[in-house]
Amino acid sequence: MSKKKRILTGDRPTGPLHLGHYVGSLKNRVLLQDKDDYEQFILIADIQALTDNYDNPQKIKDNILKLTLDYLSVGINPGKSTIIIQSQIPELAELTIYLMNMITVAQLERNPTVKNEIRQKGYRENVPVGFFVYPISQAADILGFQANLVPVGEDQLPMIEQSREIVRRFNSLYGQTFVEPKEMLSEVPRLCGIDGKEKMSKSLNNTINLSDSSDVVYEKVMKMYTDPTRVRATDPGHTENNPVFIYLNVFHDDKREIKDFEDKYRLGKVGDIEVKKRLAEILNNFLEPIRQKREEYEKNIPLVNSILKEGTERGREVVQQTMSLVRKAVKTDYFG
Numbered sequence: 001m002s003k004k005k006r007i008l009t010g011d012r013p014t015g016p017l018h019l020g021h022y023v024g025s026l027k028n029r030v031l032l033q034d035k036d037d038y039e040q041f042i043l044i045a046d047i048q049a050l051t052d053n054y055d056n057p058q059k060i061k062d063n064i065l066k067l068t069l070d071y072l073s074v075g076i077n078p079g080k081s082t083i084i085i086q087s088q089i090p091e092l093a094e095l096t097i098y099l100m101n102m103i104t105v106a107q108l109e110r111n112p113t114v115k116n117e118i119r120q121k122g123y124r125e126n127v128p129v130g131f132f133v134y135p136i137s138q139a140a141d142i143l144g145f146q147a148n149l150v151p152v153g154e155d156q157l158p159m160i161e162q163s164r165e166i167v168r169r170f171n172s173l174y175g176q177t178f179v180e181p182k183e184m185l186s187e188v189p190r191l192c193g194i195d196g197k198e199k200m201s202k203s204l205n206n207t208i209n210l211s212d213s214s215d216v217v218y219e220k221v222m223k224m225y226t227d228p229t230r231v232r233a234t235d236p237g238h239t240e241n242n243p244v245f246i247y248l249n250v251f252h253d254d255k256r257e258i259k260d261f262e263d264k265y266r267l268g269k270v271g272d273i274e275v276k277k278r279l280a281e282i283l284n285n286f287l288e289p290i291r292q293k294r295e296e297y298e299k300n301i302p303l304v305n306s307i308l309k310e311g312t313e314r315g316r317e318v319v320q321q322t323m324s325l326v327r328k329a330v331k332t333d334y335f336g
């Protein structure tokens with residue numbers, strides 16, 4: 001009998017998930033949970049979120065429940081996927097400590113994702129140590145679960161690469177203990193923001209959230225960036241790189257209708273408002289079942305909490321098994 005491959009994905013609980021998350025990862029997670037040869041763990045990385053939000057722990061706490069509602073509402077099934085709260089598995093912190101010996105400051109400094117974040121946050125030489133070393137903590141997440149596959153976006157590739165470096169070093173020093181994780185790169189192009197910027201992102205304030213009401217979605221769509229060269233509805237318009245048409249193509253199945261809109265738009269025969277109204281309708285149709293599911297779970301928060309508790313307990317057992325191998329390997333298993 002072949003062993004199931006373990007998949008680990010995760011999110012920082014820092015804010016609502018949006019359409020970009022759906023297209024780039026949530027959709028895939030929902031599909032993966034139905035594959036018999038995979039076992040999926042979904043980590044709510046609250047400890048990692050605290051590394052740059054340590055001044056606002058309440059925000060992180062509140063977002064754990066919201067994130068879980070986002071998961072459940074899009075169809076993550078707790079009977080198939082295991083949802084875990086990182087901070088409730090102290091063994092992950094313990095593992096982080098051992099892994100710190102496997103990597104140098106220079107290696108961490110070379111991590112392009114962290115480098116970028118340090119620049120963006122303006123930390124300069126005042127980077128909190130916890131933030132600087134979060135790739136090691138993330139490696140501990142991945143290795144603690146002995147994950148074979150880690151579905152990620154491109155910005156997370158350096159984390160997987162460093163996890164592999166840590167695995168090689170650890171295994172060569174102490175004997176075969178960890179499996180080398182592989183990335184599972186998302187194939188869909190990333191969804192642009194409603195402002196037309198390359199990426200939909202909370203920090204850019206250009207998102208449509210899974211939890212937005214239909215009124216909010218309507219307002220956001222009406223404000224969407226379209227073709228800046230088009231002044232009047234009768235001007236010929238551009239549909240390429242036009243977020244309204246990008247979203248239509250991602251969220252609407254009726255390709256004939258889209259083609260019809262595109263042709264008319266290019267000829268100046270349909271106004272932005274009309275296309276946007278239709279897009280708002282399409283997005284709201286897509287979001288409606290998600291909203292309904294969220295509402296059901298919102299009425300039963302004790303159930304959501306028990307999903308988190310049970311998931312975390314299951315996850316913790318897995319990490320505890322890994323830790324008993326690790327303690328043997330590094331000879332800290334004093335009392336057997």
Ligand code: TRP
Pocket residue numbers: 008009010011012043045048138141142150156
């Ligand atoms: N760094 C990831 C992000 O910002 C979140 C994360 C934490 C993660 N631990 C993980 C992702 C382990 C995959 C596996 O999205």
